[in-house]
Amino acid sequence: MQSAGASLRATRAEVLLDAIGHNLQVVRSAVQGRKVLAVVKADAYGHGVVPVAQRLQAEGVDGFGVALAEEGIELREAGIDRAILVLNGISGGAHRDIIAAGLTPVLYELSEASAFEAVSEERPIDVHLKVDTGMGRLGVPLGELTEFLRELRRFPSIRIAGLMTHLSTADADPAYVTEQIAGFTHAEGLVRRFGHEPSVLHAANSAACFRHPETHFDWVRPGLALYGYPGSDAIGAPLRPAMRWRTEVLRVRTLEPGDSAGYGRSFRASTTTRLATIPVGYGDGLFRSASNRGQVLIGGTRCPIVGNIAMDLTTVDVSQVPGVAIGDEALLLGEQGGARLDARDLAEAARTIPYEVLTNVSRRVPRIYLNG
Secondary structure, three states, X not given: OOOOOOOOOOOEEEEXXXXXXXXXXXXXXXXOOOEEEEXXXXXXXXXXXXXXXHHHHHOOOXXXXXXXXXXXXXXXXXXXXXXXXXXXXXXXXXXXXXXXXOOXXXXXXXXXXXXXXXXXXXXXXXXXXXXXXXXXXXXXXXXXXXXXXXXXXXXXXXXXXXEEOOOOOOOOOHHXXXXXXXXXXXXXXXXXXXXXXXXXXXXXXXXXXXXXXXXXXXXXXXXXXXHOOOOOOOOOOOOOOOEEEEEEOOEEEEEOXXXXXXXXXXXXOOOOEEEEEEXXXXXXXXXXXXXXXXXXXXXXXXEEEEOOOOOOOEXXXXXXXXXXXXXXXXXXXXXXXXXXXXXXXXXXXXXXXXXXXXXXXXXXXXXXXXXX
């Protein structure tokens, strides 16, 4: 874990651990006593998985969701002792390692059941069975579930401890959520008729935690909400963004009418214009598609990005901010002087989604972990 002052770079991502703890409490309040499986895949959505998981464990979270076995093993090596669910299933022959690390695999392929059976040493292996109720990616399709359960009898060590699905429109289409939950309820009935007794049912992602109480079941699986975004702009949950991405002004110069800035001369000054150059670019995760569209906070004022974002440098129009000087803070995400930019603002400028904004902040941007 780094602390403030540990980085030589002015460009850094400050991760606000108190905000993550606060967001967990907001989720808990919304789901009224259901257990919370915190999704920390993709390096905790770019925030740094070990410090984030350690804080969430200290806050009493019930478990963690990761995409890959390697992510789960990293958490175990860091001292995380809660349940860890490997959401995307298993690939690469890590079955014995998963058992040794005490991870819980998500199962949806008979070949994986066979692989776990082969290393089980006739001891039960708890899995969560994933059914596809409409996402169309991973999971046993509902139409194939009966045959899957029939074939699963060939692997007596496999014990279905949990049943799960994934909602595809929890932030946008309530009718389809209802359809998916009906399919999930049907799947539960089939699973129980085949003699399995899953003790845990779960379906709700971040948006569903706030919008669809009928999806909460036993566990909920918030991801984006823990980092300050509810998964839908229509939700008024009091979440706090947990990343503050900042840098400092590297140079200030004046362009005269007709002068240009950046590769391709995509910006040409029509009037006398003051530009600040900041040491951050697409090599740090600032999308080039935000060129001439995005904004940066300097002096508490939203200043437009002008010219094409380069790998290491970006130029910003600071004509409306008197006295900008080398070393002044420039903020890509966070609060400054009563103004705010968050991942939704940058996502809109870059024509993407907040998830990609957060996970795209590259590893050359130091993470500084702050409390308070």
